Amino acid sequence: MLALSFQFILAHLIGDFLLQPDKWVKGKSDGKHKTKYLYYHIGVHALALLLCLQFQFQYWLGIICILGTHFIFDWMKIRFQNKKNEILLFFADQIAHLIVIAAVVLCYEPYKIDIEYCFAPPVIVTLVALTMVTQVSAIVIKVLLSRWKMKDENPNQAGKYIGMLERLFIFFFVIMNYWEGVGFLLAAKSIFRFGDLNNAKDRSLTEYVLIGTLLSFGMAMLIAIGYQYMKALI
Numbered sequence: 663m664l665a666l667s668f669q670f671i672l673a674h675l676i677g678d679f680l681l682q683p684d685k686w687v688k689g690k691s692d693g694k695h696k697t698k699y700l701y702y703h704i705g706v707h708a709l710a711l712l713l714c715l716q717f718q719f720q721y722w723l724g725i726i727c728i729l730g731t732h733f734i735f736d737w738m739k740i741r742f743q744n745k746k747n748e749i750l751l752f753f754a755d756q757i758a759h760l761i762v763i764a765a766v767v768l769c770y771e772p773y774k775i776d777i778e779y780c781f782a783p784p785v786i787v788t789l790v791a792l793t794m795v796t797q798v799s800a801i802v803i804k805v806l807l808s809r810w811k812m813k814d815e816n817p818n819q820a821g822k823y824i825g826m827l828e829r830l831f832i833f834f835f836v837i838m839n840y841w842e843g844v845g846f847l848l849a850a851k852s853i854f855r856f857g858d859l860n861n862a863k864d865r866s867l868t869e870y871v872l873i874g875t876l877l878s879f880g881m882a883m884l885i886a887i888g889y890q891y892m893k894a895l896i
Contacts, residue, residue, distance in 0.1 A: 677707035836886035
């Protein structure tokens with residue numbers, strides 16, 4: 663089951679990422695011959711599937727199913743995509759392709775999905791920790807820093823997502839007992855922030871950055887340590 667799954671997934675990665683030139687991506691979105699580039703894209707996928715499956719034609723029905731749904735999903739993405747939903751449609755499109763692949767593999771090599779495992783204590787504790795280290799921490803830090811509210815806050819919330827990635831790195835560094843990584847991340851952030859702090863005319867900006875960094879790092883480390891403690895109790 664795993665071998666067949668990875669064969670289909672490899673073909674998908676080759677067709678969607680490795681062998682899809684930027685010209686095709688732009689052509690599918692705003693070119694005069696959108697369907698031409700879409701057909702090229704589906705043709706590459708067909709070839710990738712045949713190569714990854716080593717021309718085992720007993721999977722022909724699955725190949726047709728994957729190619730057909732891939733064409734439909736991509737056509738719908740082209741039809742409804744705009745600047746506001748571009749990111750959402752990208753991930754929705756990829757998830758849809760993976761669901762089809764899983765369904766095709768299930769038809770050839772039936773497997774059982776253990777739903778109960780998703781609600782096992784270790785999984786629940788991990789999900790709680792990841793939620794806390796990302797969205798929950800972001801909200802808590804925003805509330806705590808409200809008195810230092812900056813006038814030129816980034817409207818696209820880039821800082822929020824940078825903070826989430828930062829805390830995720832720290833979380834995994836701590837649970838892997840790789841504390842050197844935390845130090846490296848702090849040093850790297852200090853270097854990138856040095857220009858802002860050096861040119862800052864307002865002392866509140868320096869306070870905002872320093873307190874925000876300390877809160878972000880501190881919360882990530884505390885959550886990671888708490889996660890390790892809870893995992894040991896389970």
